[in-house]
Amino acid sequence: MQTSEAIGSFLLTCQADGLKPRTVETYLHRLERFNKRFGTQEIATLTLKNIRDYSANLYKQGLSIHTIHGHLRTLRRFYKWLTEEELVEENLARRVRLPRLPENPPKAISMDNLRRLLKNAHENGAEWERRRNVAILLFLIDTGCRLNGLVELKLEDIDFEQRRAKVCEKNDRWRFVFLKEPVMKALLRWLEVRTTLLTDPEVTAVWIGRNGRALSKGGTQSLLKRLKNRAGLKGHTGAHSFRHRFAITYLLNGGDLATLANLLGHRDSETTTKYYARFEIGELQEKHDQFSPVNNLPTESITED
Numbered sequence: 001m002q003t004s005e006a007i008g009s010f011l012l013t014c015q016a017d018g019l020k021p022r023t024v025e026t027y028l029h030r031l032e033r034f035n036k037r038f039g040t041q042e043i044a045t046l047t048l049k050n051i052r053d054y055s056a057n058l059y060k061q062g063l064s065i066h067t068i069h070g071h072l073r074t075l076r077r078f079y080k081w082l083t084e085e086e087l088v089e090e091n092l093a094r095r096v097r098l099p100r101l102p103e104n105p106p107k108a109i110s111m112d113n114l115r116r117l118l119k120n121a122h123e124n125g126a127e128w129e130r131r132r133n134v135a136i137l138l139f140l141i142d143t144g145c146r147l148n149g150l151v152e153l154k155l156e157d158i159d160f161e162q163r164r165a166k167v168c169e170k171n172d173r174w175r176f177v178f179l180k181e182p183v184m185k186a187l188l189r190w191l192e193v194r195t196t197l198l199t200d201p202e203v204t205a206v207w208i209g210r211n212g213r214a215l216s217k218g219g220t221q222s223l224l225k226r227l228k229n230r231a232g233l234k235g236h237t238g239a240h241s242f243r244h245r246f247a248i249t250y251l252l253n254g255g256d257l258a259t260l261a262n263l264l265g266h267r268d269s270e271t272t273t274k275y276y277a278r279f280e281i282g283e284l285q286e287k288h289d290q291f292s293p294v295n296n297l298p299t300e301s302i303t304e305d
Contacts, residue, residue: 001042001044002039002043003034003042003046004040006043006078006082007031010078014027020171026074027074027077030075031074033054033058034054034071038050038054044087044089046088048092051075051092051096052096055096065102069101075093076093079091079092079094080094107244107278108236108247109236109241109242111249113231113233113237114242116231117233117237118137120227120230120231121133121134121227127193128197128210131186131189131193132193132207134186134190135189136207136220137242139186139187140242141246142246143165143167144242144246144247145167145169146239146265147239148168148170148217149167149168149177150167150220151205151214151217151220152168152205153165153167153205153207154204154206155204158187163178163180163184165179169265170265175265177263199211199213207220220239221239224239225237243264243276244278247260247264248278248279252283257269257272257277
């Protein structure tokens, strides 16, 4: 089978397996360079040298480290499929090292910015708008849910008696998130006025706009940006920054990684550690002061006579 045919079959399999169109498009884009270079060759005849030459060429083209990392990761995924289909004997792409990505700074919204956003949401807009915006901010920070989990929330997904809600997020997976009493009260206050905006009683989305239609992801992002600008804030205030703050605060308060991974909807704690257990220096110092072994030493052993 020619490489171009193998790539086509791989993408078809991805579609048949239910991968999102955007993911399939990303795979297609990332494999275009590989296809141009080896498309007419038999896939089984490609050697480790071919793969290494391809990798070296990505660096020569001056692509960013993140772009190169993405291309090689997709190539590994493609070769994994090739081995599973027994079209090649070995996943040669795994023998090419992925570039080390630079460390990114923490992406969590600061507690000060969170307080100022809430204050701004309380003080600006019509009554219905204030109630909705406060409830959205509190829901995000209390649940650590993703943006699509927030906007896809339906009325029937909230269990007020059990103080929890069901959200549909990444890869259409459902999970439960839990709600503190103040968040429940804010939700109820919003739902009291939500019906006054409805133009279609069939709309079951929890979060709607002045037109009575469900808030979209873009609409929610614009809402958060407006709140940020009105409060004159700098730094992270997007929806995902609330998820990062939830994770960091949970750990700072003594929560464990395994439970946090479940609360965030991760399949294992490795993802949680890699992307969310990232602290500002002041937070690390506070945690150090709380748990340093020096705290357990007798006073006479660490003070001068």
